[in-house]
Amino acid sequence: MIGNWLDIGPVNQIEPGMARTLPVEGGEEIAVFHTMTGDFYALVNKCPHKQGPLSQGIVHGAVVACPLHNWNISLKTGEALGGDEGCVPTIPLKVDAGRIYLLRSAVLGEKPKPEAA
Amino acid sequence: MNAPVSFDQEKARETGRERLVVIGNGMAGCRAVEELLERDPDRYSVTIFGAEPRVNYNRIMLSPVLAGEKTFEEIVINGQDWYDDNAITLVSGDPVEHVDCANKSVISASGRVEPYDRLIFATGSDPFIIPVPGKDLPGVVTFRDLDDVDRMLGAAEKGGDAVVIGGGLLGLEAAHGLSLRGMNVTVIHLMPTLMERQLDEAAGWLLKEELERRGQTILTSADTEAILEKDGHVAGVKLKDGREIPADIVVMAVGIRPNVTLAKTAGMEVERGIVVDDHMVTSDPAVLAVGECVQHRGACYGLVAPLWEMCRALADGLTDRPSGYQGSVTSTKLKVSGIDLFSAGDFSGSDGSEDIVMRDAARGVYKRVVVQDSKVIGAVLYGDTADGNWYFDLLKKGEDISDIREALIFGQAYASGGALADPNAAVAALSDDAEICGCNGVSKGKVVACIDAGAHSVDAVRSTCKASASCGSCTNLVESLLAITLGEDVESGPKTMCKCTSFTHSDVRRLILEKELKEIPQVMQELHWTTPDGCSSCRPALNYYLLCAWPGEYVDDQKSRFVNERLHANIQKDGTYSVVPRMWGGLTNPKELRAIADAAEKYQARTVKVTGGQRIDLFGIRKEDLPAIWADLNAAGMVSGHAYGKALRTVKTCVGSEWCRFGTQDSTGLGVKIERMTWGSWMPHKFKIAVSGCPRNCAEATIKDFGVVCVDSGYELHVGGNGGIKVRATDLLCKVETEEEALTTCAAFIQLYREEAHYLERTAPWIERVGLDYVKSRMFDEADAVAKFAARFRISQKYSQIDPWAQRAGGDRKDLHTHLGEVRPLQMEDAL
Numbered sequence: 001m002i003g004n005w006l007d008i009g010p011v012n013q014i015e016p017g018m019a020r021t022l023p024v025e026g027g028e029e030i031a032v033f034h035t036m037t038g039d040f041y042a043l044v045n046k047c048p049h050k051q052g053p054l055s056q057g058i059v060h061g062a063v064v065a066c067p068l069h070n071w072n073i074s075l076k077t078g079e080a081l082g083g084d085e086g087c088v089p090t091i092p093l094k095v096d097a098g099r100i101y102l103l104r105s106a107v108l109g110e111k112p113k114p115e116a117a
Numbered sequence: 118m119n120a121p122v123s124f125d126q127e128k129a130r131e132t133g134r135e136r137l138v139v140i141g142n143g144m145a146g147c148r149a150v151e152e153l154l155e156r157d158p159d160r161y162s163v164t165i166f167g168a169e170p171r172v173n174y175n176r177i178m179l180s181p182v183l184a185g186e187k188t189f190e191e192i193v194i195n196g197q198d199w200y201d202d203n204a205i206t207l208v209s210g211d212p213v214e215h216v217d218c219a220n221k222s223v224i225s226a227s228g229r230v231e232p233y234d235r236l237i238f239a240t241g242s243d244p245f246i247i248p249v250p251g252k253d254l255p256g257v258v259t260f261r262d263l264d265d266v267d268r269m270l271g272a273a274e275k276g277g278d279a280v281v282i283g284g285g286l287l288g289l290e291a292a293h294g295l296s297l298r299g300m301n302v303t304v305i306h307l308m309p310t311l312m313e314r315q316l317d318e319a320a321g322w323l324l325k326e327e328l329e330r331r332g333q334t335i336l337t338s339a340d341t342e343a344i345l346e347k348d349g350h351v352a353g354v355k356l357k358d359g360r361e362i363p364a365d366i367v368v369m370a371v372g373i374r375p376n377v378t379l380a381k382t383a384g385m386e387v388e389r390g391i392v393v394d395d396h397m398v399t400s401d402p403a404v405l406a407v408g409e410c411v412q413h414r415g416a417c418y419g420l421v422a423p424l425w426e427m428c429r430a431l432a433d434g435l436t437d438r439p440s441g442y443q444g445s446v447t448s449t450k451l452k453v454s455g456i457d458l459f460s461a462g463d464f465s466g467s468d469g470s471e472d473i474v475m476r477d478a479a480r481g482v483y484k485r486v487v488v489q490d491s492k493v494i495g496a497v498l499y500g501d502t503a504d505g506n507w508y509f510d511l512l513k514k515g516e517d518i519s520d521i522r523e524a525l526i527f528g529q530a531y532a533s534g535g536a537l538a539d540p541n542a543a544v545a546a547l548s549d550d551a552e553i554c555g556c557n558g559v560s561k562g563k564v565v566a567c568i569d570a571g572a573h574s575v576d577a578v579r580s581t582c583k584a585s586a587s588c589g590s591c592t593n594l595v596e597s598l599l600a601i602t603l604g605e606d607v608e609s610g611p612k613t614m615c616k617c618t619s620f621t622h623s624d625v626r627r628l629i630l631e632k633e634l635k636e637i638p639q640v641m642q643e644l645h646w647t648t649p650d651g652c653s654s655c656r657p658a659l660n661y662y663l664l665c666a667w668p669g670e671y672v673d674d675q676k677s678r679f680v681n682e683r684l685h686a687n688i689q690k691d692g693t694y695s696v697v698p699r700m701w702g703g704l705t706n707p708k709e710l711r712a713i714a715d716a717a718e719k720y721q722a723r724t725v726k727v728t729g730g731q732r733i734d735l736f737g738i739r740k741e742d743l744p745a746i747w748a749d750l751n752a753a754g755m756v757s758g759h760a761y762g763k764a765l766r767t768v769k770t771c772v773g774s775e776w777c778r779f780g781t782q783d784s785t786g787l788g789v790k791i792e793r794m795t796w797g798s799w800m801p802h803k804f805k806i807a808v809s810g811c812p813r814n815c816a817e818a819t820i821k822d823f824g825v826v827c828v829d830s831g832y833e834l835h836v837g838g839n840g841g842i843k844v845r846a847t848d849l850l851c852k853v854e855t856e857e858e859a860l861t862t863c864a865a866f867i868q869l870y871r872e873e874a875h876y877l878e879r880t881a882p883w884i885e886r887v888g889l890d891y892v893k894s895r896m897f898d899e900a901d902a903v904a905k906f907a908a909r910f911r912i913s914q915k916y917s918q919i920d921p922w923a924q925r926a927g928g929d930r931k932d933l934h935t936h937l938g939e940v941r942p943l944q945m946e947d948a949l
C-alpha cells in the first residue's frame with residue numbers, strides 16, 4: 001500500500017520560477033511548477049490553445065505564459081486568463097517535509113480510489 | 118416534521134447531473150451559480166429558491182433606484198432568460214422553510230419539496246431593528262430589498278418628513294435618496310462621527326458639512342428612545358435628550374445580522390453567521406454557504422467584494438479543483454453623487470502606527486494614510502479618491518513603502534516618480550488583479566481583456582464585462598484603461614514598459630545606470646513594480662537591460678528568458694526544437710556537412726532545410742537530445758547559430774572579389790570577420806548583417822540591420838534595414854576606406870543600438886523613432902565616439918562569446934534538458 005500520493009522527489013530539483021516535466025507512460029506529460037514565491041503546482045503539460053508545452057513558459061506570479069503564443073495560464077486553476085478561453089487539467093500536489101507529492105489517481109488520469117482498496 | 122419526499126433518484130441518474138439547490142436568489146446565490154456554470158456547465162442541475170418575488174438583481178443599486186438615477190430593470194443582473202438558457206429552475210416568492218439534512222431535501226412555504234445532492238445557503242442578512250417602543254408601527258421601514266424601496270417611494274410621493282436612524286453607509290444613501298425625492302430628511306446617528314467605522318473624525322466632519330449644505334439635518338451623538346405614533350401610523354422620533362423630530366416615515370438602517378435562522382434549525386454549526394471552512398462548506402459536508410450569511414475564520418462581511426471571492430472558492434470546490442477562500446480585506450465607497458469618499462483598512466491608529474495626512478482646504482480634499490512597519494494599513498480619502506485603489510492595493514499586498522514614503526500621500530503618479538502629469542499612469546500601474554469595479558467585482562485584467570476583445574467604448578465595456586455599469590464611480594478608471602489599451606490618448610503620457618510599472622523603457626534603462634541596479638528583483642523593488650515578480654514581457658527586457666549595462670558582472674537569469682533563448686534552440690509547434698549551427702559568412706565544408714548529416718540521422722531530424730540566412734536547419738529534435746546533438750556538432754568545430762536569439766543571427770555574404778567577375782572587395786572574407794566579431798552578442802532584438810561585393814548587392818545588404826556594400830573605393834555602411842513584416846531599406850550611415858574601419862564602425866553601431874534601443878525594437882523602428890541624424894550625431898559628433906562605442910562592444914563580447922551549446926554539452930543546467938522522472942503506471946500498480 002503506497003497511499004494516494006506519488007512522491008516525485010525533493011523540492012530543490014526545480015529552481016524557483018521554473019518548471020520541469022514528468023512523462024507518464026500511456027498518459028499525459030505533467031509539468032511541475034515552482035513559483036518565485038515558493039509555491040508548487042502541477043498541470044498537464046499542454047496548453048489549452050494548441051498544446052504548447054507549458055513547462056517551457058515564463059512563470060510570473062502563479063501564472064505561466066505559454067511559449068508558443070503567449071497565452072497566460074493560471075497555475076492554480078489551469079484556466080486561460082485575460083479573455084482567452086480554455087482550461088488545462090491541474091494535478092493536486094502537496095509538499096511534505098521537502099518532497100513533492102502528486103495525487104496518484106490524477107497522475108494516472110483515473111477517478112480517485114478509496115484509501116483502503 | 119415527517120420525513121418527506123419521493124426522491125427522484127432515477128431522474129438524476131438519467132440526466133447524469135447532481136442536484137444543486139440554492140436558498141437565496143440574491144447576489145451571492147446567483148453569482149455562485151454563474152461561477153459554477155463558467156467552470157462546468159453540465160455538472161449540476163440547479164434549482165434556486167428566492168423569498169423575493171423577482172429575478173436576481175444588484176442589491177447595492179437599490180440606492181440609485183431610490184435616488185431616481187436607475188430603474189429596477191437597469192439593475193437586474195440576470196433576467197428570466199438567464200435561468201431559462203441555463204436550465205435553472207427559479208422558485209421565486211417562495212421561501213424555503215425547512216431543511217432536512219438527513220434526507221437531503223428542502224421544503225418551501227408553499228410545500229414544494231426539492232431533493233438535493235448539494236445545498237447552498239445564500240440567505241444574506243436581515244436588517245437589525247433597534248428594540249424601541251413603536252418599532253413595529255406602519256411607516257417604519259428598513260432598507261434591504263425592492264419592497265423597502267417601494268415603501269419609501271410611496272412615502273416620498275406624499276412629501277413631508279423622513280427620519281433615517283443610522284448614519285452609516287446604508288443610512289446615508291437612504292437619506293440621500295429621500296432627500297432627492299423631495300423629503301425633508303433628518304439623520305440620527307448614535308456616534309459622534311458619521312460612518313465612524315469607515316471614516317475618521319476629519320473626514321466624517323467634511324461629510325457632515327457637505328450633507329448639511331445639501332439641506333439634510335444631521336444629528337450625531339443622538340440616541341433614539343422611542344418611535345412616536347399618531348393615528349396608528351408613525352409620527353416622529355423621540356431622542357433620549359428629549360428632542361422630538363417629526364416623521365412621516367422612519368428608516369431603520371443601523372446594521373445587519375446574518376440570516377441564519379433556517380441553517381440553525383437545520384442543525385448546521387452557527388455562531389454569528391453560518392460557520393464555513395475555506396471551501397465554503399458548513400458543518401454538513403453536503404451543505405455549503407456563501408455571502409453575508411456566513412462566518413469565515415471568525416469574520417462576517419457586509420459588502421459585495423468578499424462575496425465574489427467566496428463564490429470563486431465555492432465553485433472551485435464544487436468542480437473538484439479546490440482553491441480556498443482566504444478571507445478579504447474590504448474597502449468602502451459611498452454612493453452619493455458628488456461626494457467622493459474612500460476608506461479601507463484600519464485607521465484607528467495604534468501604538469506603532471504613523472499618520473500621513475494631507476489637506477487641501479480650497480479643494481475640500483482630505484487624505485490620510487496610516488502606515489505601520491513600512492506598510493499601508495489604512496487609508497481615508499475625502500474629496501479626491503483617485504488613488505483609493507492604489508492605496509488599497511498597497512494595503513492588500515502589504516507592500517514595503519519605505520522608498521516612496523515621502524511621496525506616498527501625493528498619490529501614485531508622484532510616488533512612482535514617473536509621468537507626473539499623466540493620470541493614466543496611475544491606472545496603468547495598477548496590477549492586473551486590482552479591482553476597478555467594486556460593484557460588479559471586475560478586475561483591471563478583465564476590463565483590459567474585454568477592451569482587447571473589441572470593446573472600444575465605455576458603453577461596450579459596460580455591456581460586456583459590467584465594469585462601471587452599476588454605480589459608475591469607476592468610469593474614469595475605465596476611460597483611462599481604454600486610453601491606455603487603445604492608445605487613443607497618446608499625448609497624455611509615454612507608453613509604459615508594461616503593466617507592471619509606470620516607467621517607460623527609456624526611464625528604466627536610465628535608472629538602472631543611475632541607481633546602479635544590478636538584479637531583477639532590485640529593479641522591481643527600487644522602481645516599485647506593481648507585480649511581485651513582473652510578467653512575461655518585462656522580465657526578458659530587464660534581463661537584457663541588466664546584461665547590457667553590467668557586462669561580466671550580471672548573471673543571466675534563465676527564468677527570465679523566453680524558451681528559445683533558455684534552450685538555445687527554436688521551439689516548434691509540436692514542442693520539439695530546431696537546431697541551426699553557425700556557418701560563418703555562409704561558408705561550409707565537407708567535414709561540417711558530414712557532421713550535420715550524421716547528426717540529422719542520429720537524432721532523427723525529420724526535416725533538413727537550408728534557411729533564408731545561408732545555413733542549415735535541423736528540425737524535430739527533442740529537448741532531451743539537444744546537449745548530445747550539440748556535442749556532436751561541437752566536435753566538428755561548429756557552434757550555436759543563435760537562430761533563436763535576440764542576438765546576432767547571420768552574416769549573409771556573396772562570393773565577392775574572390776570569384777565574381779564584378780566583385781570589388783573580399784565580401785565573403787569581410788563577412789566572416791564581422792561574424793567572428795559579433796557572434797554571441799545579445800541585442801534588443803535579432804540583428805542581421807550582410808556584405809555584398811558590389812552594388813548589385815546579391816547579399817541583400819540594404820534590408821539588413823547592418824549592411825556593407827563594397828565599392829572600388831572602399832565600403833558603404835548601411836543601417837536600419839528590415840525585410841520582415843514591414844520592409845524598410847537601409848539608410849546610408851557613412852563610407853569608409855578600410856576593412857578595419859568597417860569592422861569598428863559596425864561594432865560601434867551595434868553597441869549604440871544595444872545601449873539605447875527598447876527591448877524588442879529592431880534597428881528599423883528604432884531609427885524611425887530616434888532619427889538617422891541622431892544616430893549619426895551620437896557616432897560622429899565627437900571624434901572618438903566610434904572608438905569608445907566599439908571598445909565597449911568588445912568588452913561585452915569577451916563575456917558573450919562563449920558557445921552556449923558547448924556549455925550545455927558539458928553538463929551545464931542539466932535540469933533544463935531532463936525530466937524529473939517518468940511514471941510507468943504498470944509498475945506502480947504492481948507495487949500496490
Ligand code: SRM
Binds near residue numbers: 687734766803
Ligand atoms: C528558419 C527561417 C526560415 C527558413 O526556413 O529559411 C526562419 C524561421 C523563423 N523566423 Fe524568420 N526565418 C528565417 C529567415 C528570415 C528572414 C530572411 C533573412 O534573414 O535573410 C527574414 C526577413 C529578414 C529580416 O529579418 O529582416 C525573417 C523574418 C522574420 C520575422 C520578421 C522580423 C521583422 O522584423 O519583421 C520574424 C518574426 C519575429 O522575429 O518576431 C521571424 C521569425 C521566425 C521564427 C523564429 C518564428 C518563431 O518565432 O518561431 C521562425 C522559426 C525558425 C526555426 O524554428 O528555426 N522571421 N526570417 C530562416 C532562418 C534564418 C537563419 O538562418 O537564421
Ligand SMILES: Cc1cc2nc3c(=O)[nH]c(=O)nc-3n(C[C@H](O)[C@H](O)[C@H](O)COP(=O)(O)OP(=O)(O)OC[C@H]3O[C@@H](n4cnc5c(N)ncnc54)[C@H](O)[C@@H]3O)c2cc1C
Binds near residue numbers: 143178179
Ligand atoms: C441599499 C444597499 C446598498 C448597498 N450598497 C453596497 C455597496 O455600495 N457596496 C457593497 O459592497 N455592498 C453594498 N451593499 C451590501 C450588499 O448588497 C450585500 O453585501 C450583498 O447583497 C450580499 O449578498 P447575499 O447574496 O449574501 O445577500 P442578498 O443579496 O441579500 O441575498 C439573499 C437573498 O436570499 C433571500 N432569502 C433569505 N432567506 C431565504 C429563504 N429562506 N428562502 C429563499 N430565499 C431566502 C433573500 O430574500 C435575498 O433575496 C448594499 C446593500 C444595500 C441593501
Ligand code: SF4
Ligand atoms: S515565414 Fe512565417 S511560417 Fe515561415 S518560418 Fe517565418 S515565421 Fe514561420
Ligand code: FES
Binds near residue numbers: 048051052067070
Ligand atoms: S499553444 Fe499555448 S498559446 Fe498557443
